[in-house]
Amino acid sequence: MITLVIFTEVSREAHFDVTDNEKVYPLKKISEQRLEDRLLFHMVLDQKIPLYRDYWVVCPDGSRIPLKTGAVVRTKEFDELFAYDKCDLGAAYSPERTIFKLWAPTASSVRLKLFTSSSTAFEYPMNREDKGVWSAELEGDHHLHEYTFLVRVNHSVNEAVDPYAKGVTVNGTRGVIVDMDKTHPPGWDETAMLPPIKKTDSLIYEVHVRDFSIHPLSGIQYKGKFMGFTESGTTGSGPFSTGLDYLSSLGITHVQILPVNDYGSIDELKADTEYNWGYDPLHFNVPEGSYATDPTDPVTRIREFKTLIAALHNKGLRVIMDVVYNHVFIRETSDFEKIVPGYYFRFDYGGNPVNGTGVGNDTASERYMMRKFMLDSVLYWKSEYQVDGFRFDLMGIHDIDTMNLLFTKLSSEDPSIFLLGEGWKMDTWLDEDQKACIDSAVRMPGISFFNDRFRDHVKGNIFNEAQGGFINGNAAMLGGLFENVSGNSGDHGLFKTPGQSINYIECHDNHTLWDRLKILHPQEDESVLRRRHLLGTALALFSQGVPFIHAGQEFFRTKQGDGNSYRSGDLINRLDWERRAKFAADVQYVQELIRIRQRHPAFRMDHPADIAAHMSLLGELPDGVFGVILKSVEEMDAWQDIVLLFNGHLEEKYVSLPEPGKWRVIAEDMEVKEDGLYETEAGKLLLPPLGFTMAVQDSL
Known part of the structure; x- marks a missing residue:
C-alpha cells in the first residue's frame, strides 16, 4: 500500500507511477480520503519491488516525490521476510x-x-x-x-x-x-562462582551507584563510581562499617543496581555535578561512563563495572541489573530509528508514536528483531559480565512471549538466574492478553513481580497519600493481608509459586516509607514512626516469597519528602551513612531478623502446597492484630510450630497462643535472639504496641 498525501487540487483520474530511475511501475488507486486540508490517495503496485532501493513517485505534471517506507516495516510479512x-x-x-x-x-x-x-x-x-x-x-x-x-x-x-x-x-x-x-580486571577468571540459589532463599537489596558512596562521610574513596563498591574496610561515623563490608554484613543475597548501561540524561564530562537515576537508555550494551573514573576511556568503564561485579561475587553477593528495554531516551534521534525508521517502536493506526511509558515512546518487543535485540543483550551481559539477574523496568510494556523466551534462554545458561519486573498494566499498543503484567503472572512462571498488592496492604496506596496501610492502623487492610503474606500462589493465587512474589514496601520510586509515615502521622514522635517502619520491614521479611529492601530502608531512609527524586541530586538521594550510625541499633535488629529468616526454611517455602498445608491465619485476635501460624514444620525446620504476630495498634494487646505447652519467644519489642528471649507456658503473650513478636515450639 502506498499513500499519497496531496495538498493541491488534482484530478481524481490523475495517473501516478513509481520509479527507481531504471524502471517505471504504474500505481493503481484503490481508495481516496478527503481530510480538512488534504487529499489521501491509497494506491498499490501490481508487482512486488525491493524495499532497499530509492524510489520516487512520479506525479502527473512530471514532478517527483521521494517515496519513503512507512507502516510496512510493522507488518507480519516484513518480520517474516527479514527475521x-x-x-x-x-x-x-x-x-x-x-x-x-x-x-x-x-x-x-x-x-x-x-x-x-x-x-x-x-x-x-x-x-x-x-x-x-x-x-x-x-x-x-x-x-x-x-x-x-x-x-x-x-x-x-x-x-x-x-x-x-x-x-x-x-x-x-x-x-x-x-x-x-x-x-578483564585482575583475577577476573578466578572470580567466585556462586552456587545456585532458589528464589525463595533470596533477599534483594536495591541501590543506585552514585547514592551508595557519594555521602562525604561514606569513608569511600571512589565516591559515586563503580569502584566505590570494591573498597573494603571503610567506615563512616564512629566504628560502623559502610560500603561493601556493610552490604556483606546485612545477610542479603542479591544487590539490585539501578540502570548502569549508558544513558542519555547525564553529560559524562560533568558527572560530578549532574544526577539522574538512569532510566533513559542510550546504548544498551555498554556501561554508563559517569560511573567510571575516566569516561573518556572506553575500556575503563567496562573494566570497572566488571571489578564491581567481582567484588560483590567475592563477598557472596549476586548482582541484578535494572534494565530498561521498554523505551529509549529520544526516539527521533535513537540509533534504532536512524537505521530502520518506524520498526522498533509502537505506533497507533494514525502513525503516531504510542506513549504507554510516559516518556514519548514504547519499544515493540513483539517484533522479531526487537525481541532478538533484547535477548542478545541480556545474554551478552550474562556471558561477558557474569551478572546474576535482570529487573525489567515497566515490564508491562513487553509481551509475554518475549519475557518467557528470555527466561528460557537465560535459565539454560544459569538455572538460578533471577528475572523480575514491574508488572503494571500499561496503556500501550498491544493486546491486553499479551502484556507481561502481574495479572498474567501464572503464564510467566519463571518471572517474578513487584507485588504492589502486598505493598499497598502494608503501607497504603501510593496514589492516595491519605490512605494508610496496616502499619498505619488501617484495620481495613487486614482482610487481604494473609493472601499476600502467604505468597499469593497456588490454584487460585495471583502467582504460580511464591517465588514470583517480590514482597516490598519501599523502592526507589515514590516516597520512602519514612517520608510516607511522616506525611500520614505528622505529629507522631520519631520513636513511634520507627516502630511502624520496622513493623513493615518485619512483614516483608517473614512473608512467603522474596523480600526486597530499598537501600537505607533499614535506617529509615529519607528523601526529605521528595516523592520523585530521579533527578533531584545528591543531597536528596544519597545514602546518609551518618543516619546508619545514628540508628545502629535498628540496623542490628533488621540484621538479626534477616539471619532468622535465612536460617529457617519454614519462612522460605517454595511450593504452594507446602504453604497451604502448614500456614494458616490465627483466629480470635484483638482488633488491629495480624497473626499466622506455621504449624508442624519440623520436617523442614528445627522448629515445630512458629507463631508470627504483628500488632498494628498503638496499645499493648494480649494474644492467646494457639497450642498448649512451652513457647520460646524469639522476637519481641525490637529485640531478637534465636535461642530465645524467654520461655512461657502461660498461654498468652502481651504484644508491644506497633510490635512484631515471634514465638516457637521446638521439635520433640
Missing part, C-alpha cells in the same frame, strides 16, 4: 580482523565510517547480505578504533552508532571496537 536469527550482529573483533554486521533491511546503502584518530576517518562500503544484513570485514588490529554507520534510508543518510556496540566514546557519540580480553 535474522544469527548471533553475529555488531563488531566481532579479533587481532587479525574485525567483522561488522548491521541489520538494515530498508537501507539502500550502508557505509562503515572508521576513525583511526579522533579527526581522521575512512569510509568503507558494506555489502548487502541475506535478511537485510549489511557486512564489512577489515583486516588488522582495530582495538579502540571508533566507528559509526552511514545508513542511507528514506532518501537521506543517517549517521548511527551500532546498537550492538560493546564500547562507546564519551557521551556515546561513536561506537568503539574493543578487545574484550583487555577489559
Whole structure:
C-alpha cells in the first residue's frame, strides 16, 4: 500500500507511477480520503519491488516525490521476510580482523565510517547480505578504533552508532571496537562462582551507584563510581562499617543496581555535578561512563563495572541489573530509528508514536528483531559480565512471549538466574492478553513481580497519600493481608509459586516509607514512626516469597519528602551513612531478623502446597492484630510450630497462643535472639504496641 498525501487540487483520474530511475511501475488507486486540508490517495503496485532501493513517485505534471517506507516495516510479512536469527550482529573483533554486521533491511546503502584518530576517518562500503544484513570485514588490529554507520534510508543518510556496540566514546557519540580480553580486571577468571540459589532463599537489596558512596562521610574513596563498591574496610561515623563490608554484613543475597548501561540524561564530562537515576537508555550494551573514573576511556568503564561485579561475587553477593528495554531516551534521534525508521517502536493506526511509558515512546518487543535485540543483550551481559539477574523496568510494556523466551534462554545458561519486573498494566499498543503484567503472572512462571498488592496492604496506596496501610492502623487492610503474606500462589493465587512474589514496601520510586509515615502521622514522635517502619520491614521479611529492601530502608531512609527524586541530586538521594550510625541499633535488629529468616526454611517455602498445608491465619485476635501460624514444620525446620504476630495498634494487646505447652519467644519489642528471649507456658503473650513478636515450639 502506498499513500499519497496531496495538498493541491488534482484530478481524481490523475495517473501516478513509481520509479527507481531504471524502471517505471504504474500505481493503481484503490481508495481516496478527503481530510480538512488534504487529499489521501491509497494506491498499490501490481508487482512486488525491493524495499532497499530509492524510489520516487512520479506525479502527473512530471514532478517527483521521494517515496519513503512507512507502516510496512510493522507488518507480519516484513518480520517474516527479514527475521535474522544469527548471533553475529555488531563488531566481532579479533587481532587479525574485525567483522561488522548491521541489520538494515530498508537501507539502500550502508557505509562503515572508521576513525583511526579522533579527526581522521575512512569510509568503507558494506555489502548487502541475506535478511537485510549489511557486512564489512577489515583486516588488522582495530582495538579502540571508533566507528559509526552511514545508513542511507528514506532518501537521506543517517549517521548511527551500532546498537550492538560493546564500547562507546564519551557521551556515546561513536561506537568503539574493543578487545574484550583487555577489559578483564585482575583475577577476573578466578572470580567466585556462586552456587545456585532458589528464589525463595533470596533477599534483594536495591541501590543506585552514585547514592551508595557519594555521602562525604561514606569513608569511600571512589565516591559515586563503580569502584566505590570494591573498597573494603571503610567506615563512616564512629566504628560502623559502610560500603561493601556493610552490604556483606546485612545477610542479603542479591544487590539490585539501578540502570548502569549508558544513558542519555547525564553529560559524562560533568558527572560530578549532574544526577539522574538512569532510566533513559542510550546504548544498551555498554556501561554508563559517569560511573567510571575516566569516561573518556572506553575500556575503563567496562573494566570497572566488571571489578564491581567481582567484588560483590567475592563477598557472596549476586548482582541484578535494572534494565530498561521498554523505551529509549529520544526516539527521533535513537540509533534504532536512524537505521530502520518506524520498526522498533509502537505506533497507533494514525502513525503516531504510542506513549504507554510516559516518556514519548514504547519499544515493540513483539517484533522479531526487537525481541532478538533484547535477548542478545541480556545474554551478552550474562556471558561477558557474569551478572546474576535482570529487573525489567515497566515490564508491562513487553509481551509475554518475549519475557518467557528470555527466561528460557537465560535459565539454560544459569538455572538460578533471577528475572523480575514491574508488572503494571500499561496503556500501550498491544493486546491486553499479551502484556507481561502481574495479572498474567501464572503464564510467566519463571518471572517474578513487584507485588504492589502486598505493598499497598502494608503501607497504603501510593496514589492516595491519605490512605494508610496496616502499619498505619488501617484495620481495613487486614482482610487481604494473609493472601499476600502467604505468597499469593497456588490454584487460585495471583502467582504460580511464591517465588514470583517480590514482597516490598519501599523502592526507589515514590516516597520512602519514612517520608510516607511522616506525611500520614505528622505529629507522631520519631520513636513511634520507627516502630511502624520496622513493623513493615518485619512483614516483608517473614512473608512467603522474596523480600526486597530499598537501600537505607533499614535506617529509615529519607528523601526529605521528595516523592520523585530521579533527578533531584545528591543531597536528596544519597545514602546518609551518618543516619546508619545514628540508628545502629535498628540496623542490628533488621540484621538479626534477616539471619532468622535465612536460617529457617519454614519462612522460605517454595511450593504452594507446602504453604497451604502448614500456614494458616490465627483466629480470635484483638482488633488491629495480624497473626499466622506455621504449624508442624519440623520436617523442614528445627522448629515445630512458629507463631508470627504483628500488632498494628498503638496499645499493648494480649494474644492467646494457639497450642498448649512451652513457647520460646524469639522476637519481641525490637529485640531478637534465636535461642530465645524467654520461655512461657502461660498461654498468652502481651504484644508491644506497633510490635512484631515471634514465638516457637521446638521439635520433640
